[in-house]
Amino acid sequence: MPATQSKRRTYYDELMERGYSRRDFMKFCATMAAYMGLEASGAAQISEALMTHSRVPVIWLHFQECTCCSESFIRSSHPIVADVILDKVSLDYTETLMAASGHAAEAAMHKTMEEHYGEYILCVEGSVSTFGGGEYCCIGGRSSEQILQETAEGAKAILAWGSCACNGCIQAAKPNPTRATPIHKLVKGKPVIKVPGCPPIGEVMAGTLLHIITFGTLPELDRVGRPKAFYSKRVHDSCYRRPYYDAGLFAETFDDENAKKGYCLYKVGCKGPMTYNACGIMRWNNGVSYPIQSGHGCFGCSEENFWDNGPIYRQMASFPGFGIEANADKIGIAAAAATGAGIAAHAIATNIRKRGILSSLQEEGKDAEEKLDNPLT
Amino acid sequence: MNQTRPKYTNKTYPVMLGRKLRRVYVWELPVRVFHWLNALAIVVLCVTGYLIGNPPAIMSGNEASEQYIFGTIRFIHFAAAYVFFFNFLFRIYWGFVGNKYARWRNFIPTTRRYWKEMWEVMKVDIFLERCREHVSVGHNAMAGFIYFIFFLMSGIMVITGFGLYASMSTWWFPKLFAWVPGLFGGDFVLRNWHHALMWFFILFTIVHVYLVMYHDYVEGRGEISSMGGGWKFIEEAQFQEDLRDTEEQEQKKKKEAAHH
Ligand code: HEM
Ligand code: HEM
Ligand code: SF4
Numbered sequence: 068m069p070a071t072q073s074k075r076r077t078y079y080d081e082l083m084e085r086g087y088s089r090r091d092f093m094k095f096c097a098t099m100a101a102y103m104g105l106e107a108s109g110a111a112q113i114s115e116a117l118m119t120h121s122r123v124p125v126i127w128l129h130f131q132e133c134t135c136c137s138e139s140f141i142r143s144s145h146p147i148v149a150d151v152i153l154d155k156v157s158l159d160y161t162e163t164l165m166a167a168s169g170h171a172a173e174a175a176m177h178k179t180m181e182e183h184y185g186e187y188i189l190c191v192e193g194s195v196s197t198f199g200g201g202e203y204c205c206i207g208g209r210s211s212e213q214i215l216q217e218t219a220e221g222a223k224a225i226l227a228w229g230s231c232a233c234n235g236c237i238q239a240a241k242p243n244p245t246r247a248t249p250i251h252k253l254v255k256g257k258p259v260i261k262v263p264g265c266p267p268i269g270e271v272m273a274g275t276l277l278h279i280i281t282f283g284t285l286p287e288l289d290r291v292g293r294p295k296a297f298y299s300k301r302v303h304d305s306c307y308r309r310p311y312y313d314a315g316l317f318a319e320t321f322d323d324e325n326a327k328k329g330y331c332l333y334k335v336g337c338k339g340p341m342t343y344n345a346c347g348i349m350r351w352n353n354g355v356s357y358p359i360q361s362g363h364g365c366f367g368c369s370e371e372n373f374w375d376n377g378p379i380y381r382q383m384a385s386f387p388g389f390g391i392e393a394n395a396d397k398i399g400i401a402a403a404a405a406t407g408a409g410i411a412a413h414a415i416a417t418n419i420r421k422r423g424i425l426s427s428l429q430e431e432g433k434d435a436e437e438k439l440d441n442p443l444t
Numbered sequence: 445m446n447q448t449r450p451k452y453t454n455k456t457y458p459v460m461l462g463r464k465l466r467r468v469y470v471w472e473l474p475v476r477v478f479h480w481l482n483a484l485a486i487v488v489l490c491v492t493g494y495l496i497g498n499p500p501a502i503m504s505g506n507e508a509s510e511q512y513i514f515g516t517i518r519f520i521h522f523a524a525a526y527v528f529f530f531n532f533l534f535r536i537y538w539g540f541v542g543n544k545y546a547r548w549r550n551f552i553p554t555t556r557r558y559w560k561e562m563w564e565v566m567k568v569d570i571f572l573e574r575c576r577e578h579v580s581v582g583h584n585a586m587a588g589f590i591y592f593i594f595f596l597m598s599g600i601m602v603i604t605g606f607g608l609y610a611s612m613s614t615w616w617f618p619k620l621f622a623w624v625p626g627l628f629g630g631d632f633v634l635r636n637w638h639h640a641l642m643w644f645f646i647l648f649t650i651v652h653v654y655l656v657m658y659h660d661y662v663e664g665r666g667e668i669s670s671m672g673g674g675w676k677f678i679e680e681a682q683f684q685e686d687l688r689d690t691e692e693q694e695q696k697k698k699k700e701a702a703h704h
Contacts, residue, residue, distance in 0.1 A: 290626050291626050300611075304611075310508035310509065311508045313514055313515035314510075314513060314514065315499060315511065315514035315517070316502065316506075316508060317499055317501070319501055333499065334501075340631070340635075341631035342632075343631075367632060370630045370631070370632055371630045371633075372630070376630075376633065383498075384636045395642075396497070396643075398643070399642070399643035399646065402643060402647060403646060403647060403650060406651060410654045413570075413654075413658075414654075414658070416572055417572060417658065417661075417662065421572060424662065425661075428662075428664045
């Protein structure tokens with residue numbers, strides 16, 4: 068997939084026009100290269116790409132979502148991130164940020180779809196409602212599914228932003244009334260890159276987009292379709308509280324002595340050991356903090372069905388079908404007790420029902436014992 | 445020398461009381477070693493696994509740098525997991541090369557005879573009906589079938605366990621299971637399955653140990669010690685009956701083979 072090269076202005080041109088200095092630009096390239104886990108030469112590759120490539124057109128759709136992904140994106144640590152992509156200059160269509168609305172907006176989208184067929188990147192924020200005729204999520208009189216299929220057709224690649232687009236997130240939580248469906252289940256024959264999280268980290272989103280812009284290829288994905296650079300490790304693997312976990316030192320409640328000492332939050336429901344994300348490394352809001360650092364366990368927002376895998380403040384899930392209080396251990400203990408009772412009943416019944424054979428066995432044994440005891444009688 | 449018939453011969457229970465018992469070597473050494481390694485590994489896995497899911501509250505003034513308790517518990521779980529897994533693989537292999545009582549046919553119902561025996565065991569040992577005592581030298585059909593389920597569960601435990609372990613390990617072998625979390629819809633669901641299935645092994649152990657004792661008590665053939673020395677003791681008449689039965693089956697097989 069060669070990136071678009073044309074007489075159009077490059078990213079660099081656009082940035083210089085907006086008043087950034089070359090120094091800002093190089094700092095941005097170096098930061099992103101580090102986030103993306105590139106080699107030392109990566110910064111040069113990025114700057115090279117941004118200086119020679121004209122912008123890749125982006126269509127950014129919003130379906131059943133809360134826009135937290137967009138929010139996260141425009142708050143990513145480097146202002147260039149937002150300016151490069153999430154600006155009216157680069158974005159061809161996004162309901163939330165574009166100035167145009169109504170028919171004008173629709174026209175802009177169709178123009179991009181036609182002019183850049185096979186070239187544009189389709190970013191999808193939100194899940195698609197497939198219930199009934201899809202009437203739970205319509206834009207401009209068409210259902211989200213129709214819009215997705217139309218735009219996906221000419222897309223070079225599809226980015227599924229956030230847990231909504233990757234796994235349905237809260238809208239898909241039981242009983243999923245709108246039958247919220249993630250993107251990869253609806254689009255066939257196109258690469259779908261999943262960038263889960265509620266929301267995903269802004270730098271992760273930027274890094275993924277930048278990879279496509281810089282290298283003209285998709286980033287390396289894991290089995291589930293997430294960029295390996297950001298989702299190959301669990302939050303737990305880079306957690307600064309990990310030494311407490313290994314030592315067996317846990318906060319028992321949120322306001323006990325252990326919590327004050329900064330012990331591991333495992334027992335108050337931290338899902339870090341089951342969650343693949345880069346929070347522990349990149350952190351949030353310009354690297355200020357992340358949930359665990361603020362004293363709250365990770366609740367696994369980038370994992371499939373995290374909403375139904377509760378309770379949030381307990382380590383173990385409630386067992387399906389037995390109510391919120393019943394986890395596997397409680398049911399197991401009850402089953403073990405029932406088994407014990409069954410065994411006791413069986414043992415008693417055995418002694419009654421099989422008394423014939425039992426007494427024969429015992430007589431035989433005792434007889435031999437007596438004989439050996441008193442061989443002469 | 446008193447040669448009269450023993451007074452305790454019982455018509456309802458034609459177990460040949462007072463007759464000579466015959467020693468049969470049922471559990472070969474590899475089966476016995478498998479059994480106890482397996483039992484030990486499972487007990488250790490259940491205890492450490494339970495602790496991983498429900499860590500005890502440790503009141504300690506120590507700093508994290510001074511202790512490694514949870515890390516050790518997890519290490520023991522993983523070490524026992526390897527023992528459990530390779531031992532399990534070995535048992536599967538032995539199911540193809542071991543003696544008659546160790547063969548896979550004892551576990552997987554393939555014949556009508558197998559189902560019939562299972563029903564008989566059900567009547568005699570579970571409903572405690574007073575019919576002719578059911579006797580089998582190796583596993584009875586019911587026990588064999590339950591061990592089959594046990595082995596299936598062991599396989600699921602290995603898959604879910606190594607699936608979780610894939611992301612923690614640097615060795616290539618656990619990484620072979622990296623596809624598992626995706627299959628279950630993430631590590632969280634996987635982990636809960638792995639945890640919940642532990643209870644199968646706990647319930648199995650309770651019932652299994654009870655039934656071993658039950659058989660020892662009701663039959664008096666040395667059931668419990670059979671996993672020690674490998675011997676069970678059956679009555680001479682029973683031995684002859686089993687012998688005839690096996691011969692008949694062999695002949696039938698030969699005839700069929702000749703037919704084809
Ligand atoms: C009968 C066999 C086994 C039993 C009863 C068992 C039981 C358990 C239990 C109860 C847990 C705690 C889950 C939770 O956090 O709620 C656990 C965790 C775990 N088990 Fe097993 N397990 C068995 C076999 C295995 C095997 C064969 C492996 C393979 C390596 C394995 C690897 C793991 C891993 C990786 C964890 C997660 C530990 C962590 O997050 O630190 N287990 N096991
Ligand atoms: C006091 C403890 C135990 C005793 C006395 C004992 C005894 C025995 C005996 C006598 C058999 C042969 C049963 C038969 O005739 O069918 C047997 C088989 C078996 N036991 Fe145990 N057992 C004990 C604990 C356990 C535990 C803790 C486990 C695992 C959770 C276990 C798993 C098995 C399995 C899988 C078999 C089938 C063996 C094979 O054919 O490979 N046992 N046990
Ligand atoms: S706080 Fe959570 S992520 Fe951090 S070590 Fe504890 S369990 Fe792991």
